[in-house]
Amino acid sequence: MSTGTKDHAGLADIFNEDEARVDWHDETLWFVRAKRDKAAHTLPEWEALRENASKIKDNVLSNLHDYLLQFEAKAQQNGITVHWAADAKEHNEIVTSILKAQSVTRIVKSKSMLTEECHLNEHLQQNGIEVIDTDLGERIVQLAEEPPSHIVLPCIHKKKEEIGELFHEHLGTPQGESDPQFLTAAARVHLREKFLTRKAAITGVNFAIAETGEFVVCTNEGNADMGAHLADVHIACMGIEKIIPKRKHLAVFLRLLARSATGQPITTYSSHFNKPRAGQEMHLVLVDNGRTKQLGRADFRNSLKCIRCGACMNTCPVYRRSGGHSYHTAIAGPIGSILAPNLDMKEYADLPFASTLCGSCTNVCPVKINIHEQLYKWRQVIVKEGYADKKKAVAMKAMEFTLSHPFVYKNAGKAGRWVIKHAPFMVNNNLNLWYKQREMPEPPKQSFSEWYKKNNNE
């Protein structure tokens, strides 16, 4: 996704030009967080469930190689064609070649953050293949020619009136019509025709079970099923970390996923795909794209536990007030900020700093990823690798010198307070970003240490 040269702070600045919209965005996502809290509190064993999920994923990450081979063998026995892709480019080429072999030029695709990460849609379009996203939210952002702003709620940044406008323009709904039920019915008619006429369907994968070679796709709209069941060719794309060892483990994750994501007890459809039906081709593409590299980073490997529920975004006070697009990467929010630097440290050097390290993300994470600690650790890596702002580096060195030398510190403090008191115009101007929307603290007559020397004889 191209956002010009703007970083998170710059894009957030733009998002905040319309404060009423920020309030609306914040409230909308807070509502989802509150629903999640309510759903979690219906299960007294919630915290044990999180712990369990985290441990299962630990096991997966430590034995990924074996589980992948086991999964591949079982899937092949079931009649699924398995492909391996080292990176996004290979993934896109594999998908394209499967479609070209069948002379397919129009396809439907249900939600898959992996294909967003790989920019599959652009690649297919360049190869003359039309893609219709069938998840309602994704279809909306596709019509708007925007990327999703949230991994579970792709068009959460759009108001119903804006969706009404888009549908009027693209689907011919009456001008000014913004009733959600009406618009959903219009989308249903529009998508039904696509499902019936497209010969190939792409889906994502939420979980792949090593024991059985089956994969599970969770949707609320049934659009993955509609696409896959009507198509002659089903291509499922998954990151290699989506493996779980056994079917019984699925129970743990399905109970956590929807409650964490939207506060539902379970997704409306949790569809198991074992084998192609008679006459159908079923392909599965296993994608690395930086995952093994991340697995090799001791401090960051457990980011691969993520089940893409989006709870960290809904709870993040920064995400709620900056919008998903400000993260300029396929996966926004706190989890995106610890995944993206692995893919391109320079491009995403700003993201680990787009946080107050409040830690709420870590607490809602259903697989207990220590997200805020990893944000802190990425900051250290990014600075050491030389991707930090140069001006900041100079300021930090000066700060280090001052704070390591008590006498320099005392005098600097005095000077600072003197400036605020006697020459407030030096700090109270718009070059001082603190002062732009906040008053400076009132300088006291004396520091605590000065008071202590005068008043405390121990």
Place this chain on the structure above:
Amino acid sequence: MNVGLFIPCYIDQFYPNAAIATLKLLQKLGVKVSYPIHQTCCGQPMANSGFEHLTTGCNELFIKNFAEFDYIVSPSGSCVLHVKEHLHSHEEEEKAQGVRKKVYELTEFLTDILKVDKLTARFPHKVGVHQSCHGQRGLKMSQMTELVAEPFSKPMQLLQMVQDLELVELSRPDECCGFGGTFCVAEEAISVKMGKDRVADHVNHGAQYITAADMSCLMHMEGILRRQNSQVKVLHIAEILNAEEV
């Protein structure tokens, strides 16, 4: 019991009253407190900006100032958390480990070590409590709304001992205020918006004072309140627990 008072740099420079209240409160409770005069900063501003490797000087100085005490107490959850999680030493790692173990934020020191069950303070005002994130989620000073677990709050437990103080309920009891160290200028727009929203929650629920166990959050919210010409004030929790208003 020999307690070393650790006063974070910005409290020393801008909020001496919070530090004085901390000292007096501890003395009132019969604790022998000393303030090592050559202390500066815990190094957190650098570390959180990705420059943890520049904090060696701060760390060594901190160890030199505080290693000898039985406990180290500070009126800042955030700085205490930084020391607990990130203070190390090349030469004296054993001492560093000792420091990490015996450093306490003021209210947790009062509830967990001194086991305070009554206070003489009186503060006849409506007070909103801001749960600073590092104290709450880092030091576990209060239960967190994200978790399915029994509620508790060490700061509120103490505030409930203050005569005539009325606590106000908030719509979002533990949302971040947006200060975030250098985040407050690096991400100015979001920081301010988070602060405005936090302040509004307190104001809308009738708070006359916003208090916290971290002055940095309060400094940020105070900046916003004063810009809005609000009558609502911020006050460090030590100043309320030590209040002798009649």
